[in-house]
Amino acid sequence: MSNTIATDPMRRRRVVIIGSGFGGLFAAQRLKKADVDVTLIAKTTHHLFQPMLYQVATGIIAEGEIAPATRVILRDQRNASVILGEVFDIDLAKQVVRSQLLERTTETPYDDLIIAAGADQSYFGNDHFAEFAPGMKTIDNALELRGRILGAFEQAELSDDPAEQEMLMTFVVVGAGPTGVEMAGQIAEMSDKTLKGAFRNIDPTKAKVILLDAAPAVLPPFGEKLGQKAKARLEKIGVDVRLGAMVTDIDDDSLTVKYPDGQIATIASQCKVWSAGVQASSIGKILADQSDTELDRAGRVKVGPDLTIPGHSNVFVVGDMMAVEGVPGVAQGAIQGGRYAADAIRASLKGHTPQERKPFSYFDKGSMATISRFSAVMQVPIPGTSKKFETEGYIAWLGWLFLHLIYIVGFRNRVNTFVNWFFAFSTRGRTQLAVTEQQVYARHALTELSYLERLRLADDERAKAKKDLEERNSSAG
Numbered sequence: 001m002s003n004t005i006a007t008d009p010m011r012r013r014r015v016v017i018i019g020s021g022f023g024g025l026f027a028a029q030r031l032k033k034a035d036v037d038v039t040l041i042a043k044t045t046h047h048l049f050q051p052m053l054y055q056v057a058t059g060i061i062a063e064g065e066i067a068p069a070t071r072v073i074l075r076d077q078r079n080a081s082v083i084l085g086e087v088f089d090i091d092l093a094k095q096v097v098r099s100q101l102l103e104r105t106t107e108t109p110y111d112d113l114i115i116a117a118g119a120d121q122s123y124f125g126n127d128h129f130a131e132f133a134p135g136m137k138t139i140d141n142a143l144e145l146r147g148r149i150l151g152a153f154e155q156a157e158l159s160d161d162p163a164e165q166e167m168l169m170t171f172v173v174v175g176a177g178p179t180g181v182e183m184a185g186q187i188a189e190m191s192d193k194t195l196k197g198a199f200r201n202i203d204p205t206k207a208k209v210i211l212l213d214a215a216p217a218v219l220p221p222f223g224e225k226l227g228q229k230a231k232a233r234l235e236k237i238g239v240d241v242r243l244g245a246m247v248t249d250i251d252d253d254s255l256t257v258k259y260p261d262g263q264i265a266t267i268a269s270q271c272k273v274w275s276a277g278v279q280a281s282s283i284g285k286i287l288a289d290q291s292d293t294e295l296d297r298a299g300r301v302k303v304g305p306d307l308t309i310p311g312h313s314n315v316f317v318v319g320d321m322m323a324v325e326g327v328p329g330v331a332q333g334a335i336q337g338g339r340y341a342a343d344a345i346r347a348s349l350k351g352h353t354p355q356e357r358k359p360f361s362y363f364d365k366g367s368m369a370t371i372s373r374f375s376a377v378m379q380v381p382i383p384g385t386s387k388k389f390e391t392e393g394y395i396a397w398l399g400w401l402f403l404h405l406i407y408i409v410g411f412r413n414r415v416n417t418f419v420n421w422f423f424a425f426s427t428r429g430r431t432q433l434a435v436t437e438q439q440v441y442a443r444h445a446l447t448e449l450s451y452l453e454r455l456r457l458a459d460d461e462r463a464k465a466k467k468d469l470e471e472r473n474s475s476a477g
């Protein structure tokens with residue numbers, strides 16, 4: 001089945017945006033009053049506020065609070081429409097984007113294209129690790145992790161074998177960046193506070209949380225001082241932080257780790273979380289195959305100063321997909337990139353040429369990461385200097401809550417989140433501890449289904465080749 005989005009010769013200029021994350025959504029909203037037709041194509045139905053995924057995984061908030069439906073957000077923006085589908089091809093010469101939803105292929109022509117397809121988890125060439133240690137990129141990931149964490153406690157409760165109980169109650173987080181630190185801190189707090197006294201055969205406060213990183217520091221982008229503070233705080237709440245620890249293998253019930261002195265050890269653990277690396281969307285490769293576009297090692301697109309690709313001043317790449325010196329892969333980089341691209345398109349409607357565009361310049365508003373209840377680290381540049389204001393502890397934690405509340409899309413989501421935070425942080429209770437079988441097993445079932453589908457297609461191909469050969473032989477004979 002195939003659709004082509006109809007075009008009218010008297011039409012307005014068509015802007016196609018790929019992705020409904022920070023880059024894509026903020027670009028679409030910036031074009032609200034522009035005399036253009038905006039089509040946003042994304043493979044997910046929602047705009048996802050990734051910085052709070054760890055709170056979904058650890059039962060503090062519900063997934064809907066950080067994932068409002070994109071078409072509802074854009075409902076009142078008359079010049080915008082939304083297409084659900086996975087982009088699998090872009091034809092730069094014909095200016096067409098091809099996307100797929102189930103069996104249906106859609107072709108969407110563009111005059112201007114903004115690509116904000118983000119990044120996926122990277123396992124540094126060990127993709128098979130993903131089966132045993134899910135990443136933290138999507139709502140599915142967060143719900144699966146919630147199920148795995150709580151499921152491990154449930155299994156431990158039923159076990160009479162102390163070694164098995166220890167394996168089930170050992171949680172390993174790989175990667176000591178902001179996501180890893182947040183996950184490790186929250187699993188420790190959940191075991192220690194929320195689940196305390198809720199089981200009869202096990203004591204959840206005895207659960208082990210291990211945070212591993214091959215690098216020698218916690219939160220490297222925050223510098224040595226804040227990294228040390230974060231490490232000390234994690235250790236205070238019981239997290240075992242192991243640095244210089246390189247994961248060399250993972251299976252169902254264990255990880256193999258190589259330490260700096262060459263020692264190799266096995267950690268018995270069923271529930272593992274991977275937050276060690278990112279790989280930009282493979283859409284970058286589609287661009288590189290058809291133009292002089294280059295990619296960096298993480299697959300990010302090396303864009304020009306106006307965030308476009310070589311030879312195509314109407315194709316912008318923004319957010320986690322773009323490689324721009326000095327711009328980190330954070331929400332503000334994507335928001336500012338998306339708005340820059342939208343402004344460049346608006347300027348071109350007024351007759352400005354690409355050569356007149358001012359280069360994209362990133363305004364660093366600072367960075368923060370939470371560690372546990374009442375504890376975070378924060379770093380904010382001091383205007384006019386190359387220095388940064390640094391703080392940690394309660395003030396930084398309040399700052400984190402306030403700023404993240406502002407950026408959640410939708411008033412009701414803000415209120416719900418605020419109420420859930422109030423409850424979770426004042427009583428240590430969590431309202432979102434439900435887990436379903438599908439959350440835990442659906443990923444494996446889907447992988448198996450796609451494997452069976454590939455086998456079926458291969459069988460069909462073989463049968464067709466056999467039939468062709470037989471027909472050729474019979475006509476030759």
Ligand SMILES: Cc1cc2nc3c(=O)[nH]c(=O)nc-3n(C[C@H](O)[C@H](O)[C@H](O)COP(=O)(O)OP(=O)(O)OC[C@H]3O[C@@H](n4cnc5c(N)ncnc54)[C@H](O)[C@@H]3O)c2cc1C
Nearest residue numbers: 019020021022023043051087117118319320329330331334
């Ligand atoms: C767990 C976690 C915690 C984070 N914490 C912070 C934080 O505290 N502060 C901070 O500033 N940043 C944080 N970040 C980083 C921040 O979320 C990203 O930098 C930001 O989301 C990048 O925005 P983006 O628009 O480039 O991509 P994304 O927000 O990832 O959006 C990508 C969009 O593209 C769509 N898409 C992808 N491939 C296709 C395709 N082939 N076809 C169609 N659609 C496609 C996706 O469905 C999605 O809508 C965190 C990230 C994660 C994962």
